[in-house]
Amino acid sequence: EVFAASGRSYEAPRLVLFSEATPSACGMGQAAMGPFYCPPDRQVYVDLAFFRELDRRFGAPGAFAQAYVIAHEVGHHVQNLLGIAEEVHGMRRRASPQRANALSVLMELQADCLAGVWAHHAHRQRQILEPGDVAEGLRAASAIGDDMMQRRSQGHVVPESWTHGSSAQRVEWFKRGLSA
DSSP, rough: OOHHOOOOOOOOEEEEEESSEEEEEEEEEGGGGEEETTTTTTEEEEEHHHHHHHHHTSSOOSSSHHHHHHHHHHHHHHHHHTEEEEHHHHHHHOOOHHHHHHOOOOOOOOHHHHHHEEEEEEEHHHHHTTHHHHHHHHHHHHHHHHHHHHHHHHHHOOOGGGGSOOOOOOOHHHHHTTOO
């Protein structure tokens, strides 16, 4: 509906659920990579073990926490369809390593915002949100922020190496999308 309102057509990505590893047009997808979107085949890949990790290891259980993760990856599909991904990749090739990484983080935060936009519009159209759903999504966004992930895995935070943004940034951009 949002695409149509702007004179564009939307082609839904295909969701590929897998265990451990699966081939994709972007190479071999593996559980260690986490969920990802592959632009060449326009598919969202999710290893089902990630959802167990989201619940048990990251403390973000629930169906809407899972929906947030998938919506984030679909956000990358939207970036691809709109030409944003290609434009940012071009900018990254011409940028310093630090600026290239910062651009990648901004794309990830935009995907979080787009996940919020999806939740907002889906609820407006079909009343899908139940009490506690938004809190689940926000808990997931916070749990998988780079600062939290680094603190868990290495005991300290290195902002220069972030790939998706801090917990606070991810929560903020998901909230912005929800209020769109």
